[in-house]
Amino acid sequence: MPETDENRRDPLPLREVERLVELLRESGVGEIRVRRGETEISVKARPEATTPQAIQGLPETVEPETSPEMDGLHAVRSPVVGTFYRAPAPGEGAYVEVGDAVSAGQTLCIVEAMKLMNEIVADVSGEVVEVLAENAGGVEYDQPLFYLRPDEQ
Amino acid sequence: MIGKVLVANRGEIALRVIRACRELGIRSVAVYSTADRESLHHELADESVCIGPPPAASSYLNIPAIISAAELTGADAVHPGYGFLAENARFAEICERVGLTFVGPDSRTIARMGDKAEARETAAAAGVPVTPGSDGPCGSVREVKRLGAELGYPLVIKASAGGGGKGMRVVESEAQVEEAYLGASREAGANFGDGSVYVEKYVRSLRHVEMQVLADSHGTTVTFPERDCSIQRRYQKLIEESPAPGLPEDVRAGLVEASERLVGSLGYEGAGTVEFVYAGGQFNFIEMNTRLQVEHCVTEMVCGVDIVAEQLKVASGERLEVPPEALAPDGHAIEFRINAEDPGRNFLPQAGLVEVYNPPGGPGVRVDSHLYAGYRVPPHYDSLLAKLIVHARDREAAIRRGIRALDEFAISGMETTLPLHLAVLEDEEFRRGGVTTSFLAERELESEGGLLRLNAISG
Numbered sequence: 001m002p003e004t005d006e007n008r009r010d011p012l013p014l015r016e017v018e019r020l021v022e023l024l025r026e027s028g029v030g031e032i033r034v035r036r037g038e039t040e041i042s043v044k045a046r047p048e049a050t051t052p053q054a055i056q057g058l059p060e061t062v063e064p065e066t067s068p069e070m071d072g073l074h075a076v077r078s079p080v081v082g083t084f085y086r087a088p089a090p091g092e093g094a095y096v097e098v099g100d101a102v103s104a105g106q107t108l109c110i111v112e113a114m115k116l117m118n119e120i121v122a123d124v125s126g127e128v129v130e131v132l133a134e135n136a137g138g139v140e141y142d143q144p145l146f147y148l149r150p151d152e153q
Numbered sequence: 154m155i156g157k158v159l160v161a162n163r164g165e166i167a168l169r170v171i172r173a174c175r176e177l178g179i180r181s182v183a184v185y186s187t188a189d190r191e192s193l194h195h196e197l198a199d200e201s202v203c204i205g206p207p208p209a210a211s212s213y214l215n216i217p218a219i220i221s222a223a224e225l226t227g228a229d230a231v232h233p234g235y236g237f238l239a240e241n242a243r244f245a246e247i248c249e250r251v252g253l254t255f256v257g258p259d260s261r262t263i264a265r266m267g268d269k270a271e272a273r274e275t276a277a278a279a280g281v282p283v284t285p286g287s288d289g290p291c292g293s294v295r296e297v298k299r300l301g302a303e304l305g306y307p308l309v310i311k312a313s314a315g316g317g318g319k320g321m322r323v324v325e326s327e328a329q330v331e332e333a334y335l336g337a338s339r340e341a342g343a344n345f346g347d348g349s350v351y352v353e354k355y356v357r358s359l360r361h362v363e364m365q366v367l368a369d370s371h372g373t374t375v376t377f378p379e380r381d382c383s384i385q386r387r388y389q390k391l392i393e394e395s396p397a398p399g400l401p402e403d404v405r406a407g408l409v410e411a412s413e414r415l416v417g418s419l420g421y422e423g424a425g426t427v428e429f430v431y432a433g434g435q436f437n438f439i440e441m442n443t444r445l446q447v448e449h450c451v452t453e454m455v456c457g458v459d460i461v462a463e464q465l466k467v468a469s470g471e472r473l474e475v476p477p478e479a480l481a482p483d484g485h486a487i488e489f490r491i492n493a494e495d496p497g498r499n500f501l502p503q504a505g506l507v508e509v510y511n512p513p514g515g516p517g518v519r520v521d522s523h524l525y526a527g528y529r530v531p532p533h534y535d536s537l538l539a540k541l542i543v544h545a546r547d548r549e550a551a552i553r554r555g556i557r558a559l560d561e562f563a564i565s566g567m568e569t570t571l572p573l574h575l576a577v578l579e580d581e582e583f584r585r586g587g588v589t590t591s592f593l594a595e596r597e598l599e600s601e602g603g604l605l606r607l608n609a610i611s612g
Contacts, residue, residue, distance in 0.1 A: 025208070080221070081218045081221040082225075113217055138202075140204070141205045141206070
């Protein structure tokens, strides 16, 4: 059957917008603007969606265990599959210990994937309540690594 | 033998590979996205690793995450299934470099057959008939016009890096060449990042016939009986059967010989499919898929082989174990792809909760599916819900069994292609056999008392 030109029949490039939204989510940047001919598309993230910890597309109901997050604890999750390290290098002290006060942006650990060291930072300020992964063990995407008790605002 | 296989896929094909691993005593590792937390492949594998968020680009196509998952779990091989990374030469090359066995041919062969213009040249050089057209990629409007003058219209322009009808234009006359060439090239560039195209003589009425091959590293190649995949919608296969109805014996022999020539010239290893078009008593090569295909099951049913198990054995360096009698088809098998699409509303994709799931059973019926009642079909991936394969002593009996099994098959919660398949089986021309790929385009669907029916479009 002969192909029809979809672009001509569909003046709104919905597919491209969808791709941009995906790109925006994955990259974590705040805004993407694209211009092609007379069409200009701009995609902006909602402020809370720009942190790397915002997990997109999960059904709201999914929170498998009756989690400590209900007690006001905040989970810092792994953004990649890799190996979890608590210290910057072997023999050095851990970035953080239980009971430490951390501020947003402070490095908590490293997750190494394909020889790349990914520093995982706290996305809120608070107190380290629990370390959930084992040093030098494997972690999967979205696995909770730390529980923090966020500071009172 | 391979000890542990990471299955870099989801859905029914991930289950298919995990099942083969179990029977061979190989451990399996599933990878899954956060949208697939409730999926069966994650439940049934020996181990599983969450590799990313729902979009495939960040999970099932995320090479670093998949390689990391293989390292963490100590997998020594990767089975890519079909789709996703199955024909990604770069992924195969990375596996080779980090010492993971990629279950499939080497990365160079994948790249060579992935470039459709180069695949055509390779086939022609091996003495395999190809549809008349350009030698390799076609670089200009003038070149297309020259071919048009030489071969006559209509022509079809296709993307070298393409597939699935993207970057493809039919040209009826010289006046249409310029627009079609530029359009195809632009679309190919947008979809595949490579705008190069090639040209073939366009044949309006043809059948899609393909050959399943398996080759080991000891120089043994087997070629199974042909499959006919002519029931398609927009270049997507819907029904596949083996053997092809009414194919003359000399054509069948010619297809086997042509496939073996190409596979031999490539020094191929693993499972693959050589695809041909067949019209007017002639067959011509179109492309080779360097992976397991969705419809491998029809061959398994008529030949009594386990193609996935053979793939894993070949990847382990073992010899193929296919007895010669397996190469002669026993009876007839037909596969129906049950997709989450609404045939009553222009095949609109469906997603959501599967409320009831009752697959058919009984003699000669096989269902490969990842569904269960209570499963939520995520909107992020392809629409295949289940494959129903029926097997009987001849085609007529297989059709009757297909109608019986499709009638039994209950999926509620979303619309599926089940009623479309029933309508195809009721069609007189289909029952006679040997229909062409324009079968569905030439008919319209009509709803009659809750059933779908196909009517020829008049004129």
